[in-house]
Amino acid sequence: MPETPMIKIDHVTRAYGAFKALDDASLTIQKGEFFSLLGPSGCGKTTLLRMIGGFDNPTSGTIYLDGQAMNGIPANRRPTNMVFQSYAIFPHLNVAQNVAYGLKRLRLDAVEEKRRVEEALGQVSMAHLGKRGATELSGGQRQRVALARALVMRPKVLLLDEPLSALDKKLREQMQVELRKLQQAVGITFILVTHDQYEALAMSDRIAVMFSGNIAQVATPKDIYQRPVNRQVADFVGGMNFVAAEIVGEDSGTITVETTSFGRVKTEKPVQFVTKGKAATLGIRPERLRVLWDDATDKYEIAGKVVDRHYFGEITHLIVEVPGMEQPLSVSETNNFGADDIPVGAPIRLAYDPDALVALAD
């Protein structure tokens, strides 16, 4: 018998009048998972997270938390805690008082309360700042206090609404690592809302990619990146070159297509794939195209001309026009071998692995 999932979202819809912020979404999240809701702004991530936390109610459908239906149970009686996007640190309380806020109701004895506050502050490396006033904290520190304040409650599920989006890049990357470590240490189920694809990829066990109220794909970061189910997911999570193709053969699990530039390719059919006539779209990530230097050759190669070049420090993006392709290819090449020195206008040959070409639903 499989373990009860920590969260089960069962055909949940949230409508504001005629507009559906969340449209018949279903999802299960396992115990101890680091799960991310990823999608562009306005796609309904916060709406879903707030319904899990009990701050909003589904128009229809049911949310189960550890097997128990949550309909009608208010936020203060759910075993969830939230790290708000704005952190919501109580300005009239100091750091330790903020962290102890939820413990007061449990009526622990003073020693135990103090011990738990210190433990939580320790977990977020704020042990020495308990006496600091709430208004005297940096963004990163506020974020840590919000985290400690939620963790100290030992919730079954910790909800995080874009917790890192207000931090600068360096701190954000550092916090991503820390947050992931912390989650593994405490073993609590984390649900993270983010619009930052790299954040979701770097931190999560699994990701749900959402667009305009719908869940498009739920998978591990690697699958989301390497096997996106449709064009929208592929385009949102990292860059993607789209290649027009013609279907020449099909069985239950795979299709064989003919392309002008990449030749004949046999590839897996994604779940949502529906054949409509002969046209299909393939995708290949920019870093799966490799520059062939000098007279190196490869079994699979295509030739083109560099029409533009964007320098990003460790990598360079080359925009390559290939005869017979409508859109130029975007190629991401590390700068070890001098990709940043390839002149615009130069002819170029690219190698690829046919496995890197994936069929995409529309």
Added chain:
Amino acid sequence: MTIAAEGKPDDSAQQAGRPALLQSEAAQGIALISPTFLYALAMLAVPILVTFAHSFWTQNYMDIDRTFTLENYRIALTEPIYRDLLWRSLFISLTVSFVTVVLAYPIAYYISFHGGRHKGLWLFIITIPFWTSYLLRVMSWKVILGFNGVLNSGLMALGIISEPSTAFLYNTNAVIITLTHAWAAFAILPIFVSLEKVDRTLIEAATDLGDGAVRRFLRVTLPLSMPGAISALMIVMIPTVGDYVTPRLVGGKDGVMIANAIQAQFGKAANWPLGAALSVTSMVVVTAMAGATVFILRWAARQAR
């Protein structure tokens, strides 16, 4: 080379420009406030200084003896009549301000949290009574509280009392009721403003951490709106100590306040120095009381955490 040459004059122009700009901004600022400032100086500071000076002089029938004396203060502070009036005034203003804030808070809370898109309309409705003159509003309380007034007839019609009560009008209660009503809107506004500033996510955070409606109000909303409640308290407390019209009209013999005595000294009794000393005394006492109230409330709020 060219870039550097072009950059330099720009820089120095900016550096030279800044103090000049600041100077002119400061000058503009002073120029802008000067009419108000001069007006306040003429109408507020000068009269206070004149009053202060008078309080150390002596009335000699028609003219004033300008030798320094503390006799007026001795009378003001030790004569039972003035002491009692001052105490009563303080009691009334303290009661009025607390009752007003307690009544105004729920209204401000309702508008801020449940006013939706109609907050402006609600605030506007609250100011409507103030379109009529203060005197008319005090007089209408006379109609309500009087011997044959609305309240008495109502209670008699309900059979709660058998004959009209005189307990409503011409006493301290009447003054408190009338003043509370008169100051309500002035208390609602600062409380409303401070409630508007309470970040709603903080209330959600309190809920998230397990608080129900009452606890999150007591632990988050109330402490964070305390500055508004304290200013409302001050806005009502300070002027009501010196209120003159209300006790005069609805206070009767038992509702007389210090301002009525001051008026008598400047009027009928024609003892300006004593009137001045009473004024200065009540000013000092009110300031002390206001300060003490703020201090005690802040301290209490800190203890509550």
